[in-house]
Amino acid sequence: MIVILAAVAALTAPPPGATACSGCHGAPGSALPSLRGKSEADILAAMTAFRTGARPATVMDRIAKGFSEDETRAIAAWLGSRK
């Protein structure tokens, strides 16, 4: 039972970097876009475009470059699963 609880907790624990996003991205209606309701696919596509430079940005281009594809995927999955 302890093993199962630990596994559940590990599954829902935020992946590296994920909890930092909410330092800028909060409730809807801000000049900084809210991530609420964004799907995993949306977030992954945006982060990838920021990283490659395909999508221009003021700050997100600089931040997206600091995350590997796997890290970005994990963050997108975690953010996309939040309500």
Add this chain to the structure above:
Amino acid sequence: MIGRRTVLAGAAASAFAAPALAAAKPKVVVIGGGFAGVAAARELQRQGVAVTLVEPNPTYIACPFSNEVLVGLRELSAQSFGYDAVRRQGVAIKRASVTGVDPTAKRLTLSDGSKLNYDRAVLTPGIDINFTGLKGYDEAASEFLPHAWKAGPQTNLLRRQLEAMDDGGVVLISAPANPFRCPPGPYERASLIAWWLKTHKPRSKLIILDAKDAFSKQRLFQNGWTALYPGMVEWVGLSSGGKVIEVDAKARTLITDFGKHTGAVVNVIPPQRAGKIAQAAGAADRTEWCPIDPVSFESKLLTNIHIVGDACIAGGMPKSAFSANAQAKACATAVAALLRGQPAPPVKLINTCYSLMSPTYGISVAGVYAPANGLLTDVPNAGGTSPLDAPAAVRASEAAYAQAWFKTITAETFG
């Protein structure tokens, strides 16, 4: 069938009851209710950990955007935040300060004399002004020459002095050596004061005397001063004699190795160190800051005590509200894992700092950090500052983002 189930359930209950009671639910105490402490407490609660926040003040006065208060763009009341939402979320709040830490017994002594046990503690004491670090600048001197580096009465004092200054006066800012809270802060302050002087006291001048030869977002700031406030802002670096070695408060004079500077208004941003309780607990080293493990944020000097925010030695990460918030949430994840008997998971952190050079001219620096060689280290090829050649529209966007960031982070922390 029913009987057997009952028996099994009873056996399970008795087998688990004793250790469950003995261990109870692991308890974490967070010391300090600023950007780091509140973020840590709320994230721990979110991850199912019982948490108590110990904080002596009923409201927190935020430092980011307090430079706007200095020049009348906002009031101090807009910087003040309470803890009601934190309490509503299920974080127990104890109105007291911590006067003693016993890491062996895992017990805190509080200012009301009571004791508080913990399984792990998160220490977020922020900074203390080091009133013994600069000759002539003690607490009494700060009533003449405000530091305004902890938002509150000092902020309003500096504002009143600026408002009372005659046109044509010289404003002096003394900037400290690294490390200190908010590395771009002195230069944002100089910019916003220049913006205000340009309208209200246009014959005035501002001189920054700096104990360093380089500073955060330096080229952006220097280009901006030339473009926005020509002839108004002068920066004197270390190698040009900028380091203030003594303060004569009554004469409003700053003394360097090269000479004396007297100002109509003098803002001394003094040397700083980790907050008092960190020193008292033995969590600070000879640098007077707190060394930590970059994965778990656990103190390198004390076990079961984690330190995040301005007080910790975070390697490449600046002492900023954003860093404090990001570290706190990662630390909460680590503490929750450790309490489950698991190792602290891998860590990746972000910082973003905006500075305003005018209400419509914003610049930023961002970074991504990961543990390397025992410190939080810049991830290569990521981060950096706003472009030097950005058009006015980009500066205006970043000014708007700066405002939005403050709303978001204070809502996340206190709302």
